[in-house]
Amino acid sequence: MNDSDKRLAALAAIAEVRAGMIVGLGTGSTAAFAIAALGEQVRAGLQIKAVATSLATEASAREAGIQLIEMPARIDLTIDGADEIDSALNAIKGAGGAMLREKVVAAASDRMLVIADGSKRVGAIGAAKIPVEVLPFAHAFVADRLAALGGAPVLRAGFTSDQGNPILDCRFPADIDHAALAAAIDAIPGALGHGLFLAEVDAAYIATDGVVTRLERGETSA
Numbered sequence: 001m002n003d004s005d006k007r008l009a010a011l012a013a014i015a016e017v018r019a020g021m022i023v024g025l026g027t028g029s030t031a032a033f034a035i036a037a038l039g040e041q042v043r044a045g046l047q048i049k050a051v052a053t054s055l056a057t058e059a060s061a062r063e064a065g066i067q068l069i070e071m072p073a074r075i076d077l078t079i080d081g082a083d084e085i086d087s088a089l090n091a092i093k094g095a096g097g098a099m100l101r102e103k104v105v106a107a108a109s110d111r112m113l114v115i116a117d118g119s120k121r122v123g124a125i126g127a128a129k130i131p132v133e134v135l136p137f138a139h140a141f142v143a144d145r146l147a148a149l150g151g152a153p154v155l156r157a158g159f160t161s162d163q164g165n166p167i168l169d170c171r172f173p174a175d176i177d178h179a180a181l182a183a184a185i186d187a188i189p190g191a192l193g194h195g196l197f198l199a200e201v202d203a204a205y206i207a208t209d210g211v212v213t214r215l216e217r218g219e220t221s222a
């Protein structure tokens, strides 16, 4: 992981932010660079409103002087990190446990950008753990269903989400059909959200050794 590349990716993405937009702010160390840079622009006069995907992001945005609003029905542009992303813009998110709110924000967004350093880019997603946020009441049941899907769920020790829920980190076989897997997890009562983002990401800015590459959904190269 490379902070200078994270920052470069973040700067490239925030160039898409326009005055008057409602902006979704992601969670994690890469999104933090976008929040800091947007804060600088806000202090220089840029007028935006923002929605935070986590309590940590809310605190950072507030500190940066960015105006925060409650989750609206529609967001113009969201900028968020990822744990893995492939060339088809499939992503795994949630190492920081924020994927449930991140999924809501991404789904509400006209456009969602992933920002990452090159370590996150993979040929095909699947090596990273896929986190599943669980209703506490349903924990044993959901764990059993995830195990039956091949996920070998492990409770994230000493952690609850911003919603106060436990997270089960799952390692599925790398060659699993992720679309079918996402649908299967979505269908488990008590599984509140998971880290597979298969349709949400519109574009990614990925920086490697100081060079930013933009991947756009529907384009083979950019």
Ligand SMILES: O=C[C@H](O)[C@H](O)[C@H](O)COP(=O)(O)O
Binding pocket: 026, 027, 028, 029, 030, 031, 080, 081, 082, 083, 093, 094, 095, 096, 097, 098, 099, 102
């Ligand atoms: O729950 C955390 C989020 O999905 C993050 O966006 C993701 O884990 C990437 O975080 P980072 O930029 O710190 O690697």
